[in-house]
Amino acid sequence: MFSETAKKNADACRFCWMCRHVCPVANSTGNEAHTPRAKGLLTSLVERGSDYTPDMAEIMYQCCLCGACSNDCVTGFEPPVFIREARTHAVVNGYVPPSVGPLTESVLENGNIYGKPASEKMSALKDVIGNLPQRADTLLFVGDAAAFRSPETALAVMGLLKKAGANYTVLPDEPSSGAEIADLLGYTEDVRQRAFGTAKALSDTGASVIVTLDPKDAEIFMQHYPKWGAAFSERVETATSCIAALVRSGKLKIRPVQNRKNVTYQDPCRLARDLNEEAPARELIRATGMNLQEMFLHGKLTKCCGGEILREYSPQTASLIAQDRLFDAKRTGASAMVTSCPGCTTSFRKCGDRSGELEVLDLFCLLDECS
Amino acid sequence: MRFVACIKQVPQSQESGIDSVTLSVRREGVPWMISPADEHALEEALHLRERFGGEVQALCMGVKSAVEMLRYALSLGVDRVALVSDPMFVGSDTYVTARVLSRAIEKMGGADVILCGRRSFDGETGQTAPQLAIHQNMICVTNVIRVEANLRGSLKITRLADEGEELIEAEPPILLAVCEGINHVRLPGIGSMRRAKDVPVQVLNGEILGFRPDEVGIKGSPTRVVQVERVEFGRSVRVRIEKDARTGAENILERVFRASEG
Amino acid sequence: MDGRGFMFEMVLSELEDVVGRENVSISDGERLVYGVDYFWVGRMWVDKGRLPPKPDYIVRPASAQEVSRLLKIANYYKIPVQTWGGGSGSQGSALPTAGGIVLDTKRMNKLIGIDEYSRIITVETGMVFQRMEWYANERGYSVMHIPSCLTCGTVGGALAHRGIGIMSTKYGKIDDQCMSMEVVLPNGDIINTLPVPKHSAGPDLNQIFIGSEGTLGVMTKASFQLFDLPECRKFRAFLFRDMTSGFAAGRDIMGKIKPSILRLYDESETRSIIKKVVGVEQKGAFMNLAVEGIEKIVDIEMEVIRDICRKYGAEEMGSDYGEKWYKNRITFFYPGYTLDNPQxxxxxxxxxxxxxxxxxxxxxxxxxxxxxxxxxxxxxxxxxxxxxxxxxxxxxxxxxxxxxxxxxxxxxxxxxxxxxxxxxxxxxxxxxxxxxxxLSRLMKEQYGPAMQVFEGIKKSLDPNGIMNPYKLGL
CATH class of the missing domain: 3.30.300.330 (GMP Synthetase; Chain A, domain 3)
Known part of the structure; x- marks a missing residue:
């Protein structure tokens, strides 16, 4: 049932525990079945004749696909490979857990996980988009998470691009990148076919650079679209990278804040681990004059916020994960945590600190205020 | 139109080893993959079905465990699959393989277009496809990198030649041996995976295909592997550091011209 | 616990009442997961497609109070209870071989506090050991317990089997490092051992539970010593002619100094190591060691060590091997390097x-x-x-x-x-x-009449014999 690559990874992971300490889900729920190795063990048992059952499928969805396990593995094995395939088989067999079902249906029909029609995606941004040209050098790809849950972060990036005098535009009917479908269903032809449509929409703008707000979108554009044959523009850049470059070149001027704070920075899991990016956001924080105090585990060792998707169907688990990370942030003595990913921004605002001791600051909103 | 794709299951690594007794590639119990060029042949068959309508069949001659690969083919949207497998086929050379495949194709109802990879990942002879075309009495076009439909309903085929590309117009029945770069392979889709669950894998053995043991396998093969050896290419390397790229390039060119002269 | 009939559901309701519905698992998928730990037999069994031992219920309590209520229920119905931390033990101690309940401690994973002045850290025992180490590292300390299961075992697990780390020669074994603990007895009573270990108030209660492998109760909190991170750590390797001289040198060294790391390899292991170090096979016994602490002292200690090793005819092999070994020590436990099926x-x-x-x-x-x-x-x-x-x-x-x-x-x-x-x-x-x-079957052989002391304690604390049956010879 599983591919050779998935089998190889599952057979390696099934008896190994070495990455247990970094799995955000398993460490929050305390459930052995949520560890990467448990998922490997179940996969290996299915390959050896056990039935693939709905409760195994349920376990496979208790994962935020943050890659902490793959990052930790010294010998290069990757649990997300068999976890994603297990999800594909869950969908094929109709074993998707009841809490996840509405999301998989929504994502196949609308492209987004929120059950909203695709036409509503850019509604919070349509006024600003209305004033943008149809074609431009730079295309800002907002992504589902920001569009539906934190449009102010997208508006902030747009504000920064405008202030920098960038020739940019945003798609008024922005399709989904497919990152959410890929997480829920695995890498199937359904994702690939949608990728062709998205790639065309991106190319039609004539842009030579696509700037993505959500690291998830950057990852799928950069690391999957090309090998699927869904080609589009020359370059994909993350928003953090792009804005940092504008500041460095002097095109965007950042004023230091009036009241300096001690802040800490949450590296988005996919940005740090999949895209190897850590420096630009830190440059930007320093430009605002805030005093950056790193969490003990940062950079590639960052901890996931719980993630946009897991939060929708397992809000309690996602909340525990976010709280654990906020505890890390509070121990630095910082009064605020800066986030640079729409998923993180919403996760920490929604699920996080009830005591009000720690402020959650979106990096782009912060920069927009400082420029 | 009836499209038949011949796909071979090969070991993932070229290091998986040669059996010292039979001098053939070890296949059982090693991680497998579809021979890359065959994967693209299969994709092209599916692509052509989308253009012309019809049916795609995937055919594999191999060990019993190759069923897994054929199930994968079904998950891509292939209509029918068959495994040609029998202990008597073990050790068949390309000529016999082609003969067996040909008979299997007949058994499955014949083909208008047969697609193969231009050569396999493990054997790399590139012979089976043209031999199959002969058995099927079809035109054979090798090293295909593009297939387009002509206004007149025939196929416009681009193939790689020694010095560029050749354009060929032809009509089925035809066999195309394709290159890896011809297309991007698709992934299994939820819909095709669901439909695939109910499709059986037909197994065609020697008896069903009407072969005698002495006609196939090592005994029936006009050629046989005598020796397998690893060839090490030795090369002496010299490193020269030049003051700039232009000077360096000119020096290298000078050496190349001198070497080619005598 | 026979799963048939409605008695299963009656007990299930009681368990859910204690920890909440979402913290009791009975699904087949989850039960399979708890049937395999690091015990070779269990792994070989599932590698061959056989099914592992399965518990009836898996419970995940969040506090000693919840553990207490659970154990009272288990005692009432005489249901076996197997405690599971990381499940990374090699002896099969956590396996639900008697069916019944698996008590997964990992929801009890909070940091209770760090008393920096006294150098004491207190955590809940379901915390993965590495996470406790990270909390210590953050403040410039270490627990100095560095086993290969650091990233997978829990604090409770390390205590339950009396674990050891690579630097135990200097910093002690887990039983030296543990200050105090909170334990839930099989009858549900929550007890605390004394706040510090080196007292004269009777036998050491800590040492009764450390190494008891879940047979005498469930540890829920524990405190450990913290050590300052050393100023330096210096490695040195030596090649002795044979193991005898290696052992003699080691013994002499230990009479004067406590290296943090001291490893002497036999001739077979030496053959494979030495090739990596010097590129050729050489006979002998390889020794790799490290000394750490204040640099001035470390240098003196290293000189003393070198003198001793020279006395026994050892060849000096520099510090490269040691440093590389330390950096890559964990690689040997990842798939691809580690011993695995079918071996x-x-x-x-x-x-x-x-x-x-x-x-x-x-x-x-x-x-x-x-x-x-x-x-x-x-x-x-x-x-x-x-x-x-x-x-x-x-x-x-x-x-x-x-x-x-x-x-x-x-x-x-x-x-x-x-x-x-x-x-x-x-x-x-x-x-x-x-x-x-x-090794359960060999305990009596080892202890002879002394076994009755353990049996006595076991009988007194766990009269119904529900705590981890078949393990530890009890």
Whole structure:
């Protein structure tokens, strides 16, 4: 049932525990079945004749696909490979857990996980988009998470691009990148076919650079679209990278804040681990004059916020994960945590600190205020 | 139109080893993959079905465990699959393989277009496809990198030649041996995976295909592997550091011209 | 617990009442997960497609109070309770071989506090050990307990089997490092041992529960010593002509200094290591060590060590090997490097006085290699004391019997042979992996009449015998 690559990874992971300490889900729920190795063990048992059952499928969805396990593995094995395939088989067999079902249906029909029609995606941004040209050098790809849950972060990036005098535009009917479908269903032809449509929409703008707000979108554009044959523009850049470059070149001027704070920075899991990016956001924080105090585990060792998707169907688990990370942030003595990913921004605002001791600051909103 | 794709299951690594007794590639119990060029042949068959309508069949001659690969083919949207497998086929050379495949194709109802990879990942002879075309009495076009439909309903085929590309117009029945770069392979889709669950894998053995043991396998093969050896290419390397790229390039060119002269 | 009839549901309701519905699992998928730990037999079993032992219920309490209520229920219905931390034990101690309840401690994973002035850290025992170490590192300290299961085992697990880390020679074993703990007794009473260990108020309560492998109660909180991170750590390697001179040098070193790391390899292991170090095969016994602390002192200690090693005719091999080994020490436990199916293997660690240790090594080596075809034996000594050292000896069989049942029988015969050879020559049946299921049958042989002390405690604390049956010989 599983591919050779998935089998190889599952057979390696099934008896190994070495990455247990970094799995955000398993460490929050305390459930052995949520560890990467448990998922490997179940996969290996299915390959050896056990039935693939709905409760195994349920376990496979208790994962935020943050890659902490793959990052930790010294010998290069990757649990997300068999976890994603297990999800594909869950969908094929109709074993998707009841809490996840509405999301998989929504994502196949609308492209987004929120059950909203695709036409509503850019509604919070349509006024600003209305004033943008149809074609431009730079295309800002907002992504589902920001569009539906934190449009102010997208508006902030747009504000920064405008202030920098960038020739940019945003798609008024922005399709989904497919990152959410890929997480829920695995890498199937359904994702690939949608990728062709998205790639065309991106190319039609004539842009030579696509700037993505959500690291998830950057990852799928950069690391999957090309090998699927869904080609589009020359370059994909993350928003953090792009804005940092504008500041460095002097095109965007950042004023230091009036009241300096001690802040800490949450590296988005996919940005740090999949895209190897850590420096630009830190440059930007320093430009605002805030005093950056790193969490003990940062950079590639960052901890996931719980993630946009897991939060929708397992809000309690996602909340525990976010709280654990906020505890890390509070121990630095910082009064605020800066986030640079729409998923993180919403996760920490929604699920996080009830005591009000720690402020959650979106990096782009912060920069927009400082420029 | 009836499209038949011949796909071979090969070991993932070229290091998986040669059996010292039979001098053939070890296949059982090693991680497998579809021979890359065959994967693209299969994709092209599916692509052509989308253009012309019809049916795609995937055919594999191999060990019993190759069923897994054929199930994968079904998950891509292939209509029918068959495994040609029998202990008597073990050790068949390309000529016999082609003969067996040909008979299997007949058994499955014949083909208008047969697609193969231009050569396999493990054997790399590139012979089976043209031999199959002969058995099927079809035109054979090798090293295909593009297939387009002509206004007149025939196929416009681009193939790689020694010095560029050749354009060929032809009509089925035809066999195309394709290159890896011809297309991007698709992934299994939820819909095709669901439909695939109910499709059986037909197994065609020697008896069903009407072969005698002495006609196939090592005994029936006009050629046989005598020796397998690893060839090490030795090369002496010299490193020269030049003051700039232009000077360096000119020096290298000078050496190349001198070497080619005598 | 027979799962048939509605009694299963009645008990389930009581368990859900304690921890909440979402913290009790009965699904088949989850039960399968708890049937395999690091015990070779269990892994081989599922590798061959057989099903592992399954619990009836898995509960995940969040506090000692919840554990207390759970144990009271288990006692009432006489349902076995197996405590599961990381499930990374090699002896099968956590496996639900008696069915019943698996109590997964990992929801009890909070940091209780760090008393920096006293250098004490307190955590809940379900915390993965590495996470406690990280909390300490953040403030410039370390617990200095660095086993290979650091990233997978829990604090409770380390205590339950009396674990050891690579730097124990200087910083002690877990039983030296643990200050105090909170335990829930089988009858549900929550007790605390005294706040500090070195008192004169009766026997050491900590030491009754440390190493008890879940047979006497459930540990829920524990405090540990913290150490300042050392100013420096310096490595050195030596090649001795043979193990005898290596042991003698080690013994002399331990009379004067406490290296943090001291590892002496036998001739078979030396052959494979030495090739990597110097590029050729050389006979002898390889020694890798590290000294750490204040640099001035470390340099003096290193000189003393070099003198001793020279006295025993050792060749100096520099510091590269040691540094590389330390950096990559964990690589050996990842898939691709680690021993794995289809091989059969086991670590028959034992510990003894200097007088006995070399004798034991040879006795075990002969017991294995002479009597079992296709099995090889390699060893090193990695944890040293003033009075003796341990042997980390492994047997490896590249092609065990295909039939799982035959494989288990052979596996147990090999273990009996090796461990009995150790016992016969003054060694003990295990140094730091624990007893679990694997060596349970040999406990009585080891202790003789002393076993009644454990049996007495067990009977008194756990009269219904529900806590981890079949394990530890109890």
């Amino acid at each position: 059969m293997f086991g670590t028959m660690d034992t510990v003894a006085s200097y007088e006995k240790v070399e004798l034991i090594y040879w006795a075990m080596k002969h017991a294995i290699e002479d009597n079992f075809e296709g099995v090889r034996f390699i060893a090193h000594s990695s944890h040293w004391y003033g009075w003796g050292t341990m042997i980390y000896d492994r047997f490896i069989m590249d092609s065990p019997p295909e039939d799982p049942e035959e494989a288990i029988r052979l596996h147990n015969r090999i273990w009996n042979a090796g461990v009995r050879a150790a016992m016969a020559n003054g060694g003990v049946i295990n140094d730091h992996h624990g007893i679990g299921l694997k």
